[in-house]
Amino acid sequence: MKSLTYAEENYLKAIYHLSEEGKKEVSTNSISDELKTKPASVSDMIKKLAVKGVINHKKYQGVRITTSGIEAALQIVRKHRLWEVFLVNKLNFNWDEVHEVAEELEHIQSPLLIQRLDEFLGYPKYDPHGDPIPDETGTYKLKPKTPLNELQVGDSGQIIAVKDSSAAFLQYLDKVGAYIGAKIRVIDKVEFDGSLEILVDNKKNLFVSKDVSKNILITNI
Amino acid sequence: MKSLTYAEENYLKAIYHLSEEGKKEVSTNSISDELKTKPASVSDMIKKLAVKGVINHKKYQGVRITTSGIEAALQIVRKHRLWEVFLVNKLNFNWDEVHEVAEELEHIQSPLLIQRLDEFLGYPKYDPHGDPIPDETGTYKLKPKTPLNELQVGDSGQIIAVKDSSAAFLQYLDKVGAYIGAKIRVIDKVEFDGSLEILVDNKKNLFVSKDVSKNILITNI
């Protein structure tokens, strides 16, 4: 099993994330969207990843990640999320500042480093955005969660994760006082546009659009 | 001032280290030795670095680092050594295990990361090998030091740094109980081969060859 280059790791991780959300087949265009490269570049890379056995590919038919590809991707995800925990918990980064840096740090090659970092952080199970951290074997715990927009008036729960980890979205959440662990109760729902009025931590009324609420994940009750 | 690529940073740092020890002019071959690349590759890279203004070069005349080159090199050295401190002080790496990993970590681009890491580590002034850590402005404190082989019988002092940071040398020092801060007294000196008998921490007699003693740096008394 020859190892992956920096760019190959980024592609594989993108393919892994794309196959997670929904169907198994991942299209060339969706990969190029995700990574902001051109479809032609994706076609080239697909060939390399197929040769290394981390994906299967039939021409014009999209791409499917293999078992060994999932294993490799989970280790990259593990590193990414451990570094995010480090940045937030130890270096006082805000949760909207960690993604870019973790995107680089995840490629550092040193099993000892990751093992010790995990230990130093106290074997965290979730990253600052509520995403689960796989262990050395690739095992991770998925907490059941529901997008806020699917809750009904009167429903309540806690914010457990965010679907969108972009700086813009996280900064918005900071501004309105939403954070992982915050208590949420749905006060009112506008059927026309799917927007919600919610109560945060029993003290703050907030109006959120559907674009926002579908990116906030709530504990199942 | 356009920024440097990963490989350019490694070359510039090597040139900086080579100009530190001894003369200003650095030869193509010495760079290729240091980086284990071929002289032809060095010639290519020299052109790129000269265009970016970090070195001066006249054909067949060696290379001289510029003021702006020194500035850039010091920031890479700063990152390298801060990461080494992190690995040893926080992740319990041994001092012989840090170099390779720091060689990768030093290229992570994030001023905030380095500033916060420095703060997290308590603004260390020296790395695990006794080398000084430049601050954000490139300033650092050089402690006066003498190679152990230059001491005379009866002289004493403390180990303040090592000149060779290879794993093999550091593991040898571990084995014989030598470390940064250890007290040293020269008991006897063999003129024939320059080897020394020394007393470590007032309790351990040790025979060291000149190859070893010239790589151990002692406080000036």
Added chain:
DNA sequence: ATGAGTGTTTAGCTTTGTCTAAAAATATTC
């Protein structure tokens, strides 16, 4: 079932960083 539109791949080019082999310049030795 065919033609238009969309999605994917190929062809050909660029940049970065490496290499080998050969040429050119400098250094050393007799």
Added chain:
DNA sequence: GAATATTTTTAGACAAAGCTAAACACTCAT
């Protein structure tokens, strides 16, 4: 000071990763 040895540079190739433009394949609607 000429011959030889060493060092450095150039020339040409290759792999990785990206791009644009053009060709090809699949899908869907008429």
